[in-house]
Amino acid sequence: MDNSRREIAIIGGGPAGLRAAEVAARRGAAVTVFDAKPSVGRKFLVAGRSGLNLTNSADFETFLAQYSGRDFPVERWREYLKDFDNYHLSDWAAELGVDTFAASSGKVFPFSKKAAPLLRRWVLRLRELGVVFRMKHQWTGLAKQSDGRIQIDCLQGDQPVQARFDAVVLAMGGASWPQTGSTGSWVSILEAQGVEVVPFAAANCGWECDWSPETRAQIEGKPLQNLKLSANGRTLTGELVATRYGFEGTPLYTLGRELRRMASPVIEIDFKPTFTEARLIAKMESARRNFYKEAGLRWKLNETACAILRQYYGEFHDAASLAQAAKCCRIPLTQARPIAEAISTAGGVAWSELDAQLMLKQLPGVYCAGEMIDWEAPTGGFLIQGCFVTGNVAGQSAAAGPVMA
Incomplete structure (x- = not known):
């Protein structure tokens, strides 16, 4: 491996993690995706069962107004969304050979309305970019090493696995639909490292x-x-x-x-x-x-x-x-209704714990993306767009390295 390339671990293979992997790989990083399940994108596939609603055709200010959270940084989110808005997401799908259309409700769907074809093409693209996938790896922790690199710990079955990287992106979701892998088990690990996590609550639920x-x-x-x-x-x-x-x-x-x-x-x-x-x-x-x-x-x-x-x-x-x-x-x-039934969760890593690059202030080189962070949005394309948006930021930031104050 080229020693000049930044080595990045992505923990979690949902939309946020896969977007982070794609962005980092395009910027020349050597990327490895770890996921506890046998395959990636499981919640993405479940969300697409009734028609994959990728984004929404709402104008920018209306779109921005859909997002909230405790101490939510609206202006920071504005910049994140400008970098990867609804038009960018539709163009991204088109690059994968998946054309989209906007329904009268504003919801934007692939013409097939199916998630599986898009996910297959996405994973193929990631492999072509050199992204390595490590499935059935349950993340159990991380630690900063004396050389500045970050060691991650996983369990593959009952076998411990350790690996070191220049940066780590955590994208393990909230606590809804735990059967897809978003169990919220990461909360205790980060809290033990002094990271504040706003308690989860069911969102987009009955x-x-x-x-x-x-x-x-x-x-x-x-x-x-x-x-x-x-x-x-x-x-x-x-x-x-x-x-x-x-x-x-x-x-x-x-x-x-x-x-x-x-x-x-x-x-x-x-x-x-x-x-x-x-x-x-x-x-x-x-x-x-x-x-x-x-x-x-x-x-x-x-x-x-x-x-x-x-x-x-x-x-x-x-x-x-x-x-x-x-x-x-x-x-x-x-x-x-119970969190396990909810489409998404409110709560997650507090915004006060993250810098503008979505790096954890207490864990330099460790970034967060997706529903792990304390933001929420309604369904209708806004929720999944938020996952892509934060994955986009985290992937860029991890590939570039920490920004010195």
Whole structure:
């Protein structure tokens, strides 16, 4: 091996780690990717089962506004995103022979909507760049050596493995979908080295509420379309699905941060956002009884919405009261679904622990990328873009070496 080449270890083979590997290899580094699983990109493949949503066509400022976290460095993230925005990501896919299109929702997909073909081409490109893959290697720690290099420790089965590198990029994900490898087991290792990690919380996840057995039997699995959903002063439009435990759906995922801030989380649903309360009352005309039935006929209020209103408000004896409830149905939520079920997690390595190059201040030469860092974003292409963005920065930084203050 050319001794002048920087040797870099990437711990974690998800989108952030693979992007870091690609960028570092293109800058002349000798890159080795370690992953605990038999193959890379497992969460990437799971995310693509219902159609791989790579990014979003939103304008830059709208895109930037989707990201948040504790002490989130907005201006720093702005620069990260400029270096690898949604257009860069679509161009990157095209270079792999995967053309994309933007749906009316703004979501950007490969034309095939499949993740596997893109991942295969990506891994092939990485191999062509000289990237080495070490699968079934469980990372267990690292230590700075007297020569300035970094020793990483892994277990391959029950056999300890050690190797030394000039730089290390940690990209092991948060704690959602642990079956894909993002178990969060790295937290205790970094905390033992004095690195602050903000506790994980479920993000982009369903929320629970106390359905009665009667309501659950009527609504489970049923969609609620064309809604306005509000929480803690923020309102979004979209649709939800009623589940056995509560709700799932994109607007609910996006409101997750607001809901976690509430001591007693509550959502407000406007079931008929295209009509004013006065218009709904007028459409009832001379109705004097069977108000749910009449609302179904005159407002097209579906049975799922009626069942939910009936649980929380009981029977109605006038059109005005039903109209008021239909426009602002308050539903208390009990808790978010477990982290293991969540699409992503909030929390992770605190921003105060990282410099502008995403290097750990207490561990020079060690960089972080992806969901390991304390940022969050909604689904719709923003989440995966954030993984690519941080992988891009970490890969560049690792290849260049620490920037001296």
